[in-house]
Amino acid sequence: MDVSTTTTTTPATDEAAVACAQLRVDRTAIVLRPNNSRVVIRPFQPADDHRVERIIGRICALSEVEVERQFEEVMDEFRDRHQKIRRYFLQRYECVRHLMLTDQPVSEARRLLIGAYFTQEYAFESAALFNPSMVWAPDQSGLPEGSRRFIISLRATGEGHISSITFRSGVVDRGLRIQMDEPTRFVTAPEQIPDTLFDKVLFFRKLVELRIDGPFAEQVLETLEDQFTDEQLEAAIGLALHRARPRLHELEPLAQGMRTLVGANYEVAFEPELNVSERIIFPNSPTETNGIEDARFVEFRDDDGSITYYATYTAFDGKVVLPQILETKDFLRFKASTLNGPEVRNKGMALFPRKVNGLYAMLSRQDNENIFLMYSDMLHFWYTKVPIAKPTYAWEFVQLGNCGSPIETDAGWLVLTHGVGAMRKYAMGAFLLDKDDPSRLIGRLEHPLLEPNANEREGYVPNVVYSCGGVVHDGVLIIPYAMSDYASTFATIPVDDIIKAMV
Structure with a gap:
C-alpha cells in the first residue's frame, strides 16, 4: 500500500503563482523633486504683542521720505517673487492695526511697510515633495482622443517639518505616456471664506465626542440659531x-475647545486665474498647526451622477492626530471639515469612490496594524468598523495600511496597500474586495507589487515607497508614489496582471 502523500495545487493557485513570479511594474523616468526656490508668503507674527508695538513704533518714527525709500527697497527685492504682494502687505497691516499707539491716519506707504515687517517667505517644499494622490481633472476639454488630464496632490514639507498640500497637473495620452505640466514660479495661498455656517446639532454631537459638552456648552448653543x-x-x-465671571478660569478651556472645533471647519478659495501648480493649501486651523498630511483624493460619484472630489487627510497640531476631510468641485474652492464618531481615529482613512449598498464606505486603520471597513449613512460621522485584512506575509508583519481609495474594476474593488517589514522597510502590495460586499477579501498579492530599489531607498525616511492613490487608464494602473519621503515618481502595470497574480 502506498502511504506517501502528494501535495497538489489547484490550477487557479498554480496560475497565480506563475503570474506573481512574472509580475513586473514599469517605472517611469519622471521625478518630482522638492524645489526650495518655490516660496509662499505667510504671516510673521511675534508672540509678544509688546514686541509688535515696538516694531510698529520704530517704523512710525521714520520720515515719510524714508518710509517710501525703505518700501521701494522691499518691492525691488520681492515684487517679482509673488503675485499681488501689495494687497497682502495691506492685509497684514490690518491684522496688527489694533496695536498702533494712536488713531492718527498713516499713509499708504507706511501701511504697506508695516505690513511687510509682519510678512515672511516660507519655502514650503524645501525638504520633501511626497505621498502623491492622483485623480482625473474636472476639465477634460481640448485633449486629443484617448488622452486624459490629471491632477496630483502632494505633501510638501518645509522648515520645521510643516506639511501642506500642493498640486501638479499633466496629461496621459493613449500610448500611456505621462507628460507633466511645468510648474510656475509663483505659489499663492487661498483666501478664507468668511461667515462659514455651522449646523448646531452636528456641532453639539462633536462637542459630546470631544467631551467638552455640558451646561456651559448648552448655555452657549441655546442662544444660537440652527445654523450659525x-x-x-x-x-x-x-x-x-x-x-x-467667578468660574472664568474653569470655563475658559471649554470655550477654547469650542473655538478650536470651529477653526477646524473652514472654507478657502483660490482665484480662478491661478495655475494648478500655483495653489497651496497651507495649515489653516489650530488642529493643523504642525501640518496637513497625506491627503487621499478620490473622485466621488453620487447617486444623482454629480461628482465631488473628497480627500481624507491627517491634521496634526504637534500632539494630536485628527482625521479630517476636504471637499471640492473644481480644485478652486475647498471645504475642510472634521470627521466625527468613535471610529474616527488614527491615520490612513480612504473613501470609496461611490456609495456601496446605499451607504458611504471607507477603509481605515484604527489600531496601527490592520485594515478595517466602515459604513455610514452620513459622510462626516462614523460609528462602526469590521476588520478585513491583517498583516499576513513577512513584508507586512509590522503593519498594513491602504495606499489610497479603492479602485472599481470588473473583478472587484482593487486596493493598493503598504506593508512594513523588517528594518521598517515599506513595500506596496494589493488586494481585491468583493464588489457587492467589500468586507469579503477575495484576492491578495503574496509578494510586494513595488519595493524601493537602489535609486529609491535613500531619502528623508529611507527604504520607503508609498502612495496616496492612483488611477486606471485604458486598463493600466498608474501609481504615483513617493521615494523614501523625499521625491515622487510614477509606475504603471496592467490591472489584469495584478489580479491574475493574486492568491
Whole structure:
C-alpha cells in the first residue's frame, strides 16, 4: 500500500503563482523633486504683542521720505517673487492695526511697510515633495482622443517639518505616456471664506465626542440659531463667560475647545486665474498647526451622477492626530471639515469612490496594524468598523495600511496597500474586495507589487515607497508614489496582471 502523500495545487493557485513570479511594474523616468526656490508668503507674527508695538513704533518714527525709500527697497527685492504682494502687505497691516499707539491716519506707504515687517517667505517644499494622490481633472476639454488630464496632490514639507498640500497637473495620452505640466514660479495661498455656517446639532454631537459638552456648552448653543457663524459663536461664548465671571478660569478651556472645533471647519478659495501648480493649501486651523498630511483624493460619484472630489487627510497640531476631510468641485474652492464618531481615529482613512449598498464606505486603520471597513449613512460621522485584512506575509508583519481609495474594476474593488517589514522597510502590495460586499477579501498579492530599489531607498525616511492613490487608464494602473519621503515618481502595470497574480 502506498502511504506517501502528494501535495497538489489547484490550477487557479498554480496560475497565480506563475503570474506573481512574472509580475513586473514599469517605472517611469519622471521625478518630482522638492524645489526650495518655490516660496509662499505667510504671516510673521511675534508672540509678544509688546514686541509688535515696538516694531510698529520704530517704523512710525521714520520720515515719510524714508518710509517710501525703505518700501521701494522691499518691492525691488520681492515684487517679482509673488503675485499681488501689495494687497497682502495691506492685509497684514490690518491684522496688527489694533496695536498702533494712536488713531492718527498713516499713509499708504507706511501701511504697506508695516505690513511687510509682519510678512515672511516660507519655502514650503524645501525638504520633501511626497505621498502623491492622483485623480482625473474636472476639465477634460481640448485633449486629443484617448488622452486624459490629471491632477496630483502632494505633501510638501518645509522648515520645521510643516506639511501642506500642493498640486501638479499633466496629461496621459493613449500610448500611456505621462507628460507633466511645468510648474510656475509663483505659489499663492487661498483666501478664507468668511461667515462659514455651522449646523448646531452636528456641532453639539462633536462637542459630546470631544467631551467638552455640558451646561456651559448648552448655555452657549441655546442662544444660537440652527445654523450659525464663527462670529455668532464667539459672541455667545463671550456672553456666557461674562455671566459666569467667578468660574472664568474653569470655563475658559471649554470655550477654547469650542473655538478650536470651529477653526477646524473652514472654507478657502483660490482665484480662478491661478495655475494648478500655483495653489497651496497651507495649515489653516489650530488642529493643523504642525501640518496637513497625506491627503487621499478620490473622485466621488453620487447617486444623482454629480461628482465631488473628497480627500481624507491627517491634521496634526504637534500632539494630536485628527482625521479630517476636504471637499471640492473644481480644485478652486475647498471645504475642510472634521470627521466625527468613535471610529474616527488614527491615520490612513480612504473613501470609496461611490456609495456601496446605499451607504458611504471607507477603509481605515484604527489600531496601527490592520485594515478595517466602515459604513455610514452620513459622510462626516462614523460609528462602526469590521476588520478585513491583517498583516499576513513577512513584508507586512509590522503593519498594513491602504495606499489610497479603492479602485472599481470588473473583478472587484482593487486596493493598493503598504506593508512594513523588517528594518521598517515599506513595500506596496494589493488586494481585491468583493464588489457587492467589500468586507469579503477575495484576492491578495503574496509578494510586494513595488519595493524601493537602489535609486529609491535613500531619502528623508529611507527604504520607503508609498502612495496616496492612483488611477486606471485604458486598463493600466498608474501609481504615483513617493521615494523614501523625499521625491515622487510614477509606475504603471496592467490591472489584469495584478489580479491574475493574486492568491
